[in-house]
Amino acid sequence: DVKVTQSSRYLVKRTGEKVFLECVQDMDHENMFWYRQDPGLGLRLIYFSYDVKMKEKGDIPEGYSVSREKKERFSLILESASTNQTSMYLCASSFSRGQFFGPGTRLTVL
Amino acid sequence: AQSVTQLDSQVPVFEEAPVELRCNYSSSVSVYLFWYVQYPNQGLQLLLKYLSGSTLVESINGFEAEFNKSQTSFHLRKPSVHISDTAEYFCAVSEGGNQFYFGTGTSLTVIP
Numbered sequence: 695d696v697k698v699t700q701s702s703r704y705l706v707k708r709t710g711e712k713v714f715l716e717c718v719q720d721m722d723h724e725n726m727f728w729y730r731q732d733p734g735l736g737l738r739l740i741y742f743s744y745d746v747k748m749k750e751k752g753d754i755p756e757g758y759s760v761s762r763e764k765k766e767r768f769s770l771i772l773e774s775a776s777t778n779q780t781s782m783y784l785c786a787s788s789f790s791r792g793q794f795f796g797p798g799t800r801l802t803v804l
Numbered sequence: 805a806q807s808v809t810q811l812d813s814q815v816p817v818f819e820e821a822p823v824e825l826r827c828n829y830s831s832s833v834s835v836y837l838f839w840y841v842q843y844p845n846q847g848l849q850l851l852l853k854y855l856s857g858s859t860l861v862e863s864i865n866g867f868e869a870e871f872n873k874s875q876t877s878f879h880l881r882k883p884s885v886h887i888s889d890t891a892e893y894f895c896a897v898s899e900g901g902n903q904f905y906f907g908t909g910t911s912l913t914v915i916p
Contacts, residue, residue, distance in 0.1 A: 698847075727904075737848075784847055792850050793904055796847050798845075798846065
């Protein structure tokens with residue numbers, strides 16, 4: 695089975711801190727994605743990556759950056775966390791026939 | 805880009821009753837269609853998918869969905885729900901298997 699893991703299930707940070715969210719997949723998938731999930735808004739795509747060192751902006755990239763130095767790892771970076779970035783963050787990887795999701799990181803920015 | 809509409813944000817249903825969760829998408833080009841389920845404080849799990857072939861697809865826990873190309877719909881159904889089916893359900897569409905577009909979700913609550 696495909697496994698997608700995220701470094702933290704729950705995270706609490708202060709406004710202005712730099713935040714790293716890590717995602718690792720074990721199935722050699724080329725495509726990886728970062729979403730945020732908020733009540734009533736569903737999943738919104740932040741960034742995605744088709745290959746190592748390649749990234750594309752999604753629908754809401756402002757305030758975020760990403761890094762993909764190795765195929766299995768896709769990191770989401772909040773350069774200076776703000777309270778409006780409090781959310782559930784979901785990482786996913788895909789081959790071509792569907793996405794596989796990690797358990798999510800619930801981030802609270804105080 | 806695709807647009808995915810889940811008309812019902814909340815669906816309460818009594819245990820052992822049938823349920824239908826509706827999903828419509830915007831484009832009529834060839835698409836892949838998915839339903840995901842999310843239990844509280846967990847990530848999304850793939851419930852079922854339509855890629856090609858038979859328009860009726862089934863999951864291992866009794867859900868089924870039917871692809872209707874003319875109506876651009878992919879509604880999810882179950883003839884008899886259980887308490888354990890209480891969860892958030894997301895419909896998703898992909899045109900080429902790379903980008904995925906999600907609906908805003910339907911919260912299914914099964915009432916004992």
